[in-house]
Each structure stands twice: as C-alpha cells, then as structure tokens.
Amino acid sequence: MTSLTLFGGVNEIGGNKFLVESGKTRIFLDFGQSFSLLDDYFVDWLQPRGRFGLKDYFALGLMPQLAGLYNREALDRTNLKHKEPAFDAIFISHPHFDHTAHLQYLHQDIPIYLGETAKTILESTQETTNSFFFSEEPIERRDKTVVPPNDVHSFRTGKKIAIGDLEITPFHVDHSVPGAYGFLVETKDGRLVYSGDLRSHGNKPEMTNEFVKKAVEFEPNLLIIEGTRVSAGEKRKNHTEQIVREGSGKVVDETKGLILAMRYPKDLDRFRSFYELASKKGKTLVISMKTAHLLISLQKDEKLGLPSPLKDKNIRVYAREMKAYKKWEKEMLEHTVDSEWVKDNQKDIIWELDFTQLQELIDVQPKGGVCIHSMSEPFEEDPMSQLQDDVLHNWLDKFSMPHHQLHASGHAAMNEIFGMIDAIKPKKLVPVHTHGCELFPKHLDVEKGKKIEI
Numbered sequence: 001m002t003s004l005t006l007f008g009g010v011n012e013i014g015g016n017k018f019l020v021e022s023g024k025t026r027i028f029l030d031f032g033q034s035f036s037l038l039d040d041y042f043v044d045w046l047q048p049r050g051r052f053g054l055k056d057y058f059a060l061g062l063m064p065q066l067a068g069l070y071n072r073e074a075l076d077r078t079n080l081k082h083k084e085p086a087f088d089a090i091f092i093s094h095p096h097f098d099h100t101a102h103l104q105y106l107h108q109d110i111p112i113y114l115g116e117t118a119k120t121i122l123e124s125t126q127e128t129t130n131s132f133f134f135s136e137e138p139i140e141r142r143d144k145t146v147v148p149p150n151d152v153h154s155f156r157t158g159k160k161i162a163i164g165d166l167e168i169t170p171f172h173v174d175h176s177v178p179g180a181y182g183f184l185v186e187t188k189d190g191r192l193v194y195s196g197d198l199r200s201h202g203n204k205p206e207m208t209n210e211f212v213k214k215a216v217e218f219e220p221n222l223l224i225i226e227g228t229r230v231s232a233g234e235k236r237k238n239h240t241e242q243i244v245r246e247g248s249g250k251v252v253d254e255t256k257g258l259i260l261a262m263r264y265p266k267d268l269d270r271f272r273s274f275y276e277l278a279s280k281k282g283k284t285l286v287i288s289m290k291t292a293h294l295l296i297s298l299q300k301d302e303k304l305g306l307p308s309p310l311k312d313k314n315i316r317v318y319a320r321e322m323k324a325y326k327k328w329e330k331e332m333l334e335h336t337v338d339s340e341w342v343k344d345n346q347k348d349i350i351w352e353l354d355f356t357q358l359q360e361l362i363d364v365q366p367k368g369g370v371c372i373h374s375m376s377e378p379f380e381e382d383p384m385s386q387l388q389d390d391v392l393h394n395w396l397d398k399f400s401m402p403h404h405q406l407h408a409s410g411h412a413a414m415n416e417i418f419g420m421i422d423a424i425k426p427k428k429l430v431p432v433h434t435h436g437c438e439l440f441p442k443h444l445d446v447e448k449g450k451k452i453e454i
C-alpha cells in the first residue's frame, strides 16, 4: 500500500510537510513549520525555547513525534529516543521558509534533495541571517562534540531520482523565488503529483506550463495542489510582473526625490524589475549587503543572468553603520556606500530598503520621496502584516512619502489553479496551502496526521 499523510499545510497557508510511504520507503515532500498551529501558542517574543530543541514543539503537539526523523540535538530534552534514520529522503520544492524551516531538526543521515539554485539560496540565507537549514561540513558544538554533516543532493528539472520503491521527478515551476519545483512521484500503487507553490503570470510562465503538461501526461491518481489564492474574498486583479514594472516606471517618472522599493528578499524577479527600471531611467539601484551576497552566490548559475552587484555600474551596495561587521560583510565593505552618500544622491536612487531597517531614513532624511511597496497587502498571504503595515505607514507619513502598492503574487489565481486541476484530471484531489478547501472541486477531506491511500 502507498499512503500520504499531511503534517502541515492543512487549512493553512504554508507549513507543507507531507509523508509518502510506499512499502518500506518513506519520504517527505517539503519540511516546513505549521504556522497556524504555532500561532495558537506563540506570538511576538513568546516563542519555543530554541535551546530545548523540540521539547516545546512536542509538548504542544506542534510537530509529529516520529522515531528516526530528527537529529540528536533536537531530541536531547525530549522523551523521544534518537534512533537510526527511519526515512529515506526529504524533497524540498523551493527555498521559502514555510517549506524548509524544519530541516534544522532533521536526522543528519537522511538525505535532502533540492534544486541546485534552491541550495545556493538557502546557503546564502544561512550565511547572512541567523537561520540554519543544513550543513555540508561537520559542525563543532560548544561542548566540543562534533555534529556530522547533512547528506545534501541537488537536482535539475526532469532528472528522475529513484529512492527505494519510489521514483521522483522534479519539474521547474514559476514562483516568486528561483529554484522552485513540482514533483511527479511514481509508486507501486499509482502516481502522485505535488505542485509546490506556483504561478503562471511571472517572468517564466513556460516553466509552470511545462510542469502542468508533464502532470497531464502522467495521469496521476492523486494531485496535491496549492491554493493560496483560492478564497471567496479573492477579488484582486491578477497583477503580472509586467504591470508592476509599468506601474513602478510611472511612479519613478512622477517623483523628484528618493524612491524606496520594498520587496521580499528572495523575490529575484522583482529585483530584476527594479534593476531594469533603474537602468532604463538612469538611476542607481541601491541594494542591501544581504542581497549583494545572494547575487554574488548566484553568479555561478549563468541561466539566471543576474548582474554582479560589485561590478555593475547601475548598482551600489548599502552598508549600515555598525559597531562590528560579520566576516562576509567585511569582505564587501570597501565596495559599499553609506547613508551620507544616499542622502547626497537621493534624487537619482531607487533604494531597496528592508522593513526592519527603516531607521536608516533618519540618517538619510528623504525629501520629496515615495515608497513602492512591492509585497502582499495585509491579510492576503501573510496574516502578521497588518501590524507591520500600520508601522510602515507611520514611518512614511513621518517623512512625507506617499505609499504605492504594486505587487504581483507568487501564487496562481483561483481560476488558474482550477484550470490546472481540470487539465490534470486526477482521480483524487488534495488541496493544501490554502484557507479555501471548500471552494475546490470534488476533493478528499484533508486532516492533519490522517493517512490517505493513493
């Protein structure tokens, strides 16, 4: 028998963690945190105690207590014994946090499979933020014991990977981050397709179209599909990247002062839009050191064709004034500009400023500027953002900067998702990553932790 068990992504947006079991073979598709469960017990500074590994998560039922899945450190303070690995692989659809957050707890001997670009992005994120997903080097702990490295494998689109009784083929899809894939899974009892997160209105719709075509030909018994925008209240226009570019161009033309541009850090399609806009309008794009690090890391992937931030004449890298810099920051420090430079050149700049660094405006004192907010509006895809939105508006009001909302979603619209289902014609349908299950055509009842036969 082959079965599917959902441990996250059920009636919530994100947190995908799906177990596929076939004979003796067990793999996970994605390994994210169930945020809706986490939000029941934690808010703001009240968070699970990191130093206790999975203790708080298990006690509150936030993570499945499965033997042979987690690493020794994660289980140190729990009643679950550390055992030999009982799972064969973890397949990651794309490098967003809601699909990868729990890799940090994974047993070192369970192989991780992810796209080559996805791996580069997670490695860069890991170096420039306080996050940990995996390590390919042994890590020495404070008590001098050594944690063995993870077993990490990267793939490219169309490469079939055999794991025990399963054959998994990743196919690229278009999403708001490069290195995004859906999976076709062949089992002894039938075929399964998992969409990951996807859209058809970004810069590379042909990738999503190819995935859907492969899924149609595959004639799956079961389709797991995302439904972020499947919602009764969904009335927004399906903004494309093209609309964002044109709208932003208009704002730039009408503005005499500093242009703030805010986007999701891993959304490199949006980066490209701002970069091209800056080049076209004779402006300089000012980016963060984190973005520079990511762009430098991705230079090895020529297909992405991203500019090299320290060499490109239309880009400057912004360094905040700090008491001390990390090693990776020091390495690029001599190529950066500071708040004084931005202040002096503010009329000729598009500045990608992160929400958490709005204090920089105090040093720059913008005059006659605007803000292009190129992220979700509150309550759309990110339930925490209403508070942030209020705070952002207060900052912008303080510096008399009008707010322009210009964003193209990373997710396909409701009618597009239903179109894909219509084309793929699965025997069984499992909607995930959505609050709108009831709106989907005939589908299985999805319930966390319940086995579904394929």
Ligand SMILES: [Zn+2]
Pocket (backbone or CB within 6 Å): 013, 014, 015, 096, 098, 099, 197, 433
């Ligand atoms: Zn997601």
Ligand SMILES: [Zn+2]
Pocket (backbone or CB within 6 Å): 094, 096, 175, 197, 410
């Ligand atoms: Zn995503």
